[in-house]
Structures are given as C-alpha cells and as structure tokens.
Amino acid sequence: MTDEHTETGTGWPQPAGPVRPDGPAGEPDPRPEAPDPDELSPLSPQGRPPEDDAPANGGDESAAGSFAAAVAAGWRRFGSATVMISVLLVLLGFTLAVQLKTTSTDSSLAAARQEDLVRILYDLEARDVRLRQDISALEESQRQLRSGEQGRQAALQEATRRADELGILAGTLPARGPGLAVRFQAGAKPISAIRVLDAVQELRGAGAEAMQISGGDRASVRIVASTYFLDGENGSLIVDGRPLSGPFTITVIGDPATMRTGLNIPGGVVASVAQDGGNVIVEDREVAEVSALHVPRTLEHARPVG
Known part of the structure; x- marks a missing residue:
C-alpha cells in the first residue's frame, strides 16, 4: 500500500477536486477557495437549471407589458379629463367676460345728463311716497275687514x-x-x-x-x-x-x-x-x-x- 492509499484510508488515491471536510453536518468549509454553500442551493439563481430562466424572464416581460398598458390607459383617462376640464374653464371664462362687458356697457345712467338723473330721482321719490300711502290705506282696510260685526259693512264700503x-x-x-x-x-x-x-x-x-x-x-x-x-x-x-x-x-x-x-x-x-x-x-x-x-x-x- 502506497503513502497515497494510506492517507485516504480507503486504499484509493485522494481525489484532485475539492471535497467537503469531515465534520458535523452544516459546518462551513474552512477552505478559502471553497464554493459558497448558497451557490449550490437549488433556490439560488446559480443552482437553477438553465431551462428555468426562460419562464422567469417571460413572466417579467409579461408583467412589464401589463404595467405599461395600465400606465397608457391611465394617461388616456387623464388626458380626457384634462380636455374636459380645459373646455369647461374656457366656457366659464367666456361667460364671465361677456357678463362683465354687458354690465359695463349696459349702464344707461352713466351717460345720462344731470337733468335726466334729477328727473329719474324725483319720479322714484314720488312713487315711493305713493306706495307708502297705498300700503297704509290697505293696512287700514285690512283692520276694518277683520273687526267682526263691522267687517261686512267695511267690506262693502271698501269694494265701492x-x-x-x-x-x-x-x-x-x-x-x-x-x-x-x-x-x-x-x-x-x-x-x-x-x-x-x-x-x-x-x-x-x-x-x-x-x-x-x-x-x-x-x-x-x-x-x-x-x-x-x-x-x-x-x-x-x-x-x-x-x-x-x-x-x-x-x-x-x-x-x-x-x-x-x-x-x-x-x-x-x-x-x-x-x-x-x-x-x-x-x-x-x-x-x-x-x-x-x-x-x-x-x-x-x-x-x-x-
């Protein structure tokens, strides 16, 4: 038996590639050049078989396409709402401009003469006096009509x-x-x-x-x-x-x-x-x-x- 067989204890020469050292399960390999155990995990990307990459990449592309479609639909809805709001604002501004122009140009009193203004004021005061007199007369007639026994006679006189x-x-x-x-x-x-x-x-x-x-x-x-x-x-x-x-x-x-x-x-x-x-x-x-x-x-x- 050679020295090479003696070192392994199995009668076989020591393999040339790296192997995990003897020891408790789960103990990391102390050698610096040893591969990371996570890299050998079937869940890691390195441990996955090449054929698994295609479905994963296809799923990412499908999700990206769905996201892009949703963003485009959102922009379309946002664009329609923006157009409607803009149209409403333009109409509101046009209405306000027309109203202001009508108010500023429809003032006949601003261009009236002083004599006309005096006459208008006098007519308004005279109408106010007459209306107050009419109100007083109607209130007096109402009191007479509600005065019980004299109501019928008062109603006849008022009608006459x-x-x-x-x-x-x-x-x-x-x-x-x-x-x-x-x-x-x-x-x-x-x-x-x-x-x-x-x-x-x-x-x-x-x-x-x-x-x-x-x-x-x-x-x-x-x-x-x-x-x-x-x-x-x-x-x-x-x-x-x-x-x-x-x-x-x-x-x-x-x-x-x-x-x-x-x-x-x-x-x-x-x-x-x-x-x-x-x-x-x-x-x-x-x-x-x-x-x-x-x-x-x-x-x-x-x-x-x-």
Whole structure:
C-alpha cells in the first residue's frame, strides 16, 4: 500500500477536486477557495437549471407589458379629463367676460345728463311716497275687514271705493279735485306729440290721478293708460284717433305742488318746449274737473274670472 492509499484510508488515491471536510453536518468549509454553500442551493439563481430562466424572464416581460398598458390607459383617462376640464374653464371664462362687458356697457345712467338723473330721482321719490300711502290705506282696510260685526259693512264700503277708483283710472267715471291746468303755447315750432306725451308721463310720475286734454275748439279727450298721441296736420294733434287743434290744455287732478315741481325740473317739459320757442303755462286749480269719458273697448275674447 502506497503513502497515497494510506492517507485516504480507503486504499484509493485522494481525489484532485475539492471535497467537503469531515465534520458535523452544516459546518462551513474552512477552505478559502471553497464554493459558497448558497451557490449550490437549488433556490439560488446559480443552482437553477438553465431551462428555468426562460419562464422567469417571460413572466417579467409579461408583467412589464401589463404595467405599461395600465400606465397608457391611465394617461388616456387623464388626458380626457384634462380636455374636459380645459373646455369647461374656457366656457366659464367666456361667460364671465361677456357678463362683465354687458354690465359695463349696459349702464344707461352713466351717460345720462344731470337733468335726466334729477328727473329719474324725483319720479322714484314720488312713487315711493305713493306706495307708502297705498300700503297704509290697505293696512287700514285690512283692520276694518277683520273687526267682526263691522267687517261686512267695511267690506262693502271698501269694494265701492275701489270700484270708484278703478272707474276714474279707467276713465269711465268723471272726477274732480285739486290739480293743475297745463296750457301749451306754440312758438316757432308747433307743439309735437312727443312733448305732450312727455308731459303726461311726468304728471303720472308726480302722482296724477285723472287727466284730460282739450283743444282750441273745446274738444276734450280722456287720457288713460292706452291713450296715444300723433302729430297731425298744421300743428294739430291726434289723440286716440281724434284730431285736436291748438292751443292744447291738460287738466290734471293730483297734488298741485308735486306736479308743478315735476314739470319744472331741469330738462323737463317746460325747458324742452322753451328750447323749441314755445311756452308752458301752469296754473293751480282748487277744483279741477275731468269730465271727458273714455269709451271702454268691447272685449271679444277675454272674460272676467271669479
């Protein structure tokens, strides 16, 4: 037996390759050149068979493709939402711009004259006073109607009073009371229909309750809400289809001081007629009579309800 056989104890020569040393199981190989035990594990990449690499790489590529598809779908959804939000913001900005432009350019009061502003303010104040008076009268009527035994009599009186007022406003009943007589004298230019209409509107704004217009031939026409004025021939006026020759006089019932102030405001009827070379004479009447009546239109289709 040779020395080589003796060293191994098996009678066989010692193998040339590295082998694990004798010792307890699991003890690491003390040799520096020994391979790492993990490298020999079947779970490590080095210990896997070559054929296992293909399925693993294919799975990674499949997962990467799915992730890329999800990202692309997310970007597509994000792009659609961005487009919709952008469109809505553009529409909102356009709407705000149009609104601001309309508000800034639709202010007729900013370009009005001082005389017009004074007239508008005066009309508003006069309407406020009338509305407050109407509210007080209606509240008093309500208290009377709720007063028990006197309610029926108060209701009858209130209905009669309202019928008379509506008759005066509609021009179907004559009226009398304190007021004014407004006479128009033509100058270089004849009194136009627009001047008379302005006077009627200013008198209404000042609280006129009943009006009529008379011509030089004493013919009179009741002025109601539907009355219209047209220029006629030779300086005449056509009022509700009836011709009137000058000079013209408007008889009006209401508060004389308030209506006089309304006619004499800067830029009002008196000033406008004076610019045309004419003159407006306003006279107070303790008792003004409005006797002309308006013939109501016969209704063909409308019927009262109640």
